[in-house]
Amino acid sequence: MYKYLQFDIEALDNLKLGKFERDANNEYTYSYIPGSVVKGAVVWDIASKKGEVPTEILNGDTIFYNAYPLINDMPAIPMMQGYVGDKQEIRGNKETITIKHSFSADIGENVIPYRNYEFVAVDKDDPSKVYGYNTPKTENLHINKRDSKDNDTKIFRYEAIKKGEFFRGYIRVNEKYADDVMGILKNEIMYFGGSRGSGYGKCRISNIKYISQVCQYESDFDIKKDLYIYFLSDAILYYNGKVNTYIPVNILKEKLGIKGKCEYIDSYSGLNMSATYNSLYNTNTVCYTAVSKGTVLKYQVEEEINPEKIKELVNSGVGIRKEDGNGQIAVLGKIQDTLTVLKKDKDEDKGKSNVKLENEDKKLINNILKNIFIKRSDLEVKRLVLSLIKEKDTPKGSLQSQIGKLLNIFENGVYKSEEEFIEHLKNYLGHIQDRRGKEIWQRLNKYSVYCSTSEYKIERISIQKMLLDFLENNKNPIFEALENIQREGIRVGGFKFPNENEGKKVLYDLKMKFFIVFFEYCIRTKEVK
Numbered sequence: 001m002y003k004y005l006q007f008d009i010e011a012l013d014n015l016k017l018g019k020f021e022r023d024a025n026n027e028y029t030y031s032y033i034p035g036s037v038v039k040g041a042v043v044w045d046i047a048s049k050k051g052e053v054p055t056e057i058l059n060g061d062t063i064f065y066n067a068y069p070l071i072n073d074m075p076a077i078p079m080m081q082g083y084v085g086d087k088q089e090i091r092g093n094k095e096t097i098t099i100k101h102s103f104s105a106d107i108g109e110n111v112i113p114y115r116n117y118e119f120v121a122v123d124k125d126d127p128s129k130v131y132g133y134n135t136p137k138t139e140n141l142h143i144n145k146r147d148s149k150d151n152d153t154k155i156f157r158y159e160a161i162k163k164g165e166f167f168r169g170y171i172r173v174n175e176k177y178a179d180d181v182m183g184i185l186k187n188e189i190m191y192f193g194g195s196r197g198s199g200y201g202k203c204r205i206s207n208i209k210y211i212s213q214v215c216q217y218e219s220d221f222d223i224k225k226d227l228y229i230y231f232l233s234d235a236i237l238y239y240n241g242k243v244n245t246y247i248p249v250n251i252l253k254e255k256l257g258i259k260g261k262c263e264y265i266d267s268y269s270g271l272n273m274s275a276t277y278n279s280l281y282n283t284n285t286v287c288y289t290a291v292s293k294g295t296v297l298k299y300q301v302e303e304e305i306n307p308e309k310i311k312e313l314v315n316s317g318v319g320i321r322k323e324d325g326n327g328q329i330a331v332l333g334k335i336q337d338t339l340t341v342l343k344k345d346k347d348e349d350k351g352k353s354n355v356k357l358e359n360e361d362k363k364l365i366n367n368i369l370k371n372i373f374i375k376r377s378d379l380e381v382k383r384l385v386l387s388l389i390k391e392k393d394t395p396k397g398s399l400q401s402q403i404g405k406l407l408n409i410f411e412n413g414v415y416k417s418e419e420e421f422i423e424h425l426k427n428y429l430g431h432i433q434d435r436r437g438k439e440i441w442q443r444l445n446k447y448s449v450y451c452s453t454s455e456y457k458i459e460r461i462s463i464q465k466m467l468l469d470f471l472e473n474n475k476n477p478i479f480e481a482l483e484n485i486q487r488e489g490i491r492v493g494g495f496k497f498p499n500e501n502e503g504k505k506v507l508y509d510l511k512m513k514f515f516i517v518f519f520e521y522c523i524r525t526k527e528v529k
Contacts, residue, residue, distance in 0.1 A: 003178040006211045007185050009033060009067055009167040009192075013202040014138060014160040017193045026379060027158040029193075031118055031135035033167050035064035035233075035325020037192050042171075045184045056174045063317070065214060066233050066293075066325040067169035069119055071133050071344050075168045076119035077216050077232055078293035079132070082268030083339060084111040091487055095343040102268060103298060104337040114341070121344060122217070128336050131344030136162040157375070160200065170214045182208065219314050220333035221307035227262075227299040228332040234272050234290040235319045235327040243289050245269060246297050247318060255318075257309045261302045269295035274326065290319075290326065296335065362495075369497035373490045377510060380485050384478070385517045388449040393460075395446035400523065402432075402440055406467075407519035410512060418508055426471055447522075451477040466518075470511055482510040 017030040017037055042064070046053050056062060069076040085099035087110050099114045100107045117132030137159050173181050184190075185208045191201040216232050229247060237244040239251050246267055253262045274290035310331045317327035357365075409428060413421040432441050441464065448462040459477055469476050475483075486507045490497050498506040 001175045002172050003175045004211045004214050005171040005173065005178070005181060005185065006207070006209055006214075007169050007171075007205050008070060008207040009169055009190075010204040010206065011161060011163045011165045011167075011202075012189075012204055013200050014163050015165075015193045015203075016158065016160045016195050016200045029137065029159040029161060031137070031161065032069065033067035033169065033192055035066050035323070038067060038169055038171070039064040039324060041190050041192055042181060042184055045187075045190075046180065054177055057177060058323075060321075060323040061174060062177070063172040063323055064325055065170040065172075065216075065328060067167035068216075069133055069135055070166040070168045071119075071121050071131065074121035074124075074131065074344075075216065076121045076133055079115075079117050079120045080230060080296050080335070081113075081270065081292075081294045082296055083114040085114045086110060087112045090114055090116060091484075097341050099339050099341060101335055101337055101339075103266070103296075103335065117341065120341070128338060129340045129342065132341050133344050135165060138162050170211075170216075172214065178210075182210075213315065216328065217330040219310060219331045221310050223301070223305045223310065223331070223333040224303070225300060226333060227301055227305070228335055229297040229299070229318075230330040230332055230335070231269075231291060231293055231295040231297075231328070232330060233293050233325050233328040234274055235295075235317075235329070236274055236288045236290045236321055237319045238288065239319075245271070245291060249299070252299065255309070255313050256305050258301055258303065258305065261300075263300045265298040265300055267295065267297045269297070274321070288320075365492070365495050366497055369490045369492060369495060373497050373506075376490065377485050378513070381482070381510065381513050381517050384481055385514070385521050388451060388478070388518070389521055392449045393446065395443040397439070397443055399440075399443050399447060402444070403519050403522050407516065407523065410515045410519065414512055418505075422471060425467070429467060429471070451481075466515070470515070478514070479511065482514060483507055486510055 015029070015033070016027075017033060019028045019030055039062075043053050043057060046057065068078070080101075082102045083099040084102055084107055085097055086108075089097050090112055093116060097114075100111075117134055119133045119135070120130035121133065123129040123131070138161075139157055139159055171181060185205045188205055190203050190205055192203055193201045195201065217230065237247060239248050246264060246269075249262050249264055252258070270292035272290045272292045273287055275287040314329060314331055316322070318329055319327040321327070409425060413424070416424065432438075432444075435441070444467070445462045445464040448460050448465075450458050451461055452458060461476055461478060465476065466478065468474070469479060486498065486503055
C-alpha cells in the first residue's frame with residue numbers, strides 16, 4: 001500500500017536546477033523543481049541519518065513528482081500543446097486571449113501556435129478558463145575555475161529561478177517509509193539544486209499533509225470513442241526495445257484492457273533530452289529522448305474502457321524513470337476545444353518608484369538592455385542555426401568557395417548602411433545568375449534546410465530562397481523566428497529594448513547575424529563540398 005504526501009516549497013534563495021541542455025558558455029535551469037531533484041534531497045537526508053537507503057526508495061517503487069509553480073494557491077500544470085490563436089493577438093501578448101485546439105475542425109485562418117506560457121492554472125469553476133504563468137528567472141555571470149587552463153579565466157552565464165517562488169510537490173511512498181519521509185519534510189528547511197555552497201538552493205517546506213491520491217489534472221473515466229493522453233511531465237516512452245514518440249497501440253491496449261480496435265490518430269508534441277545528474281561521479285546518467293510535458297496524443301477506440309484500468313494507468317504512469325517524475329499523464333475523453341487564457345500575476349506589493357530619471361539615465365538603461373539583448377539574441381540565433389542544419393539537403397559539386405564568399409560579403413556588410421549592402425548583394429547575386437549555365441545559382445537552390453512553419457508544417461528553404469527573401473524583405477519561417485526574437489526583446493520595468501522605433505533596424509541586424517552564423521556553420525561542418 002502507498003501513501004501520498006503533498007507539500008509546498010518556497011524558494012528562499014535562487015535555485016539552480018541545471019538542465020541537460022547546455023553549452024560551453026551557458027547553463028540553463030528548469031522552470032520547475034524536477035522530481036529527480038526532490039528525490040536526491042530526500043535520499044541524501046535518509047543516507048546521512050541511517051547510513052543506507054531502503055531499496056523501495058530507490059528502485060522506482062517511490063515516485064517523486066515534479067513540483068510545478070504554485071500561483072496564489074492555485075497549482076499550475078504544463079500548458080497543453082496544439083493550441084493556436086490569432087497571430088496578431090498572440091504576438092501582441094494580450095492579457096486575455098481566446099485560443100482553439102488544432103484537433104478542432106474549425107481553427108480559423110491567420111493562426112499560429114500559442115506558446116506564450118509554459119504553465120497554466122485551471123479555473124476551479126470554469127475549466128475553459130486558465131491563467132498563464134512563466135516562472136521568473138535571473139541570469140548571472142560566473143567564473144569557471146574548474147575548466148580553466150593556463151590561468152585563462154573562463155566566464156559563463158547561468159540561469160536560476162528567482163527566490164520567492166512557490167511550488168507544489170507530491171511523493172508516492174510505501175506506507176512503511178511514509179513517516180520517515182514526512183519527518184524529513186518537517187525539518188522545514190531543505191536544499192534543492194546546485195551551487196548550495198554559493199548561496200543557492202535553500203527552500204522552506206510547508207503545508208505538509210497526506211492526501212488520498214495525486215491528481216494534478218482530473219482524468220475522464222467514461223471513455224467510449226476518442227481517447228486523449230495528456231502528458232503532465234516529460235516521458236521516456238521506452239517500449240518494444242526503442243524510445244517512441246507516442247505510446248504504441250499494443251502497449252496502450254494491454255494497459256487499458258482494450259480487446260477490440262485501438263488506433264493512433266495524431267499528436268501535438270515536442271521532444272526533450274532527459275538525463276539526471278550523479279553528484280558522486282560528477283556525470284549525467286544515460287540520456288534518452290523524451291516526449292515533452294504538455295504533449296497530447298489522440299487515439300480512437302470502439303468500446304467502453306474499464307474506469308479501474310484508467311485509474312491504474314494514471315496512478316502508475318507511463319514509460320521509464322517514473323520515480324524521477326517522468327511519465328505522469330491524464331487520460332481524457334475530450335479536450336477543451338476553446339480556451340480563454342488570462343495573464344496571472346502573483347499577489348505582491350508593487351510599489352512605484354519615486355526616482356525621477358533624466359534623459360541621460362534613460363539612455364544608460366537602454367544601452368544596458370541593448371547589451372543584454374545582443375548577448376541573448378546571439379545565443380538564440382545559434383540555437384536556430386543548429387536546429388536547421390540537423391536536417392539538410394546538399395547538392396553535388398563544390399560550394400565551399402561560394403559559401404566562403406557569401407560569408408565574407410555579410411561580414412563586411414555590417415559596416416555598410418542597409419541600403420548600400422542590399423544594393424551590393426543584389427549586384428553580386430545578379431552576377432551569379434548571369435553566369436553561363438547558372439550552375440552555382442542552381443546549387444544554392446539545392447542546398448536547403450527544413451523549418452517548422454507557424455501552421456505546424458515543415459517547409460524546405462534553400463540558401464537561394466533565403467537570400468532572395470532577404471533582398472525583397474519577404475517572410476519565411478526563419479525570418480519569422482528572428483522577428484519573434486526582436487519582438488520579445490528585453491524588458492525591465494517600464495523600459496524595453498528594442499522599442500518601436502528601433503525594431504526595424506534590430507530585425508535587419510538579426511538577419512545579418514543569422515546569415516553570418518549560418519554560413520560559418522556550413523563551412524565548419526565541411527559538408528559544403
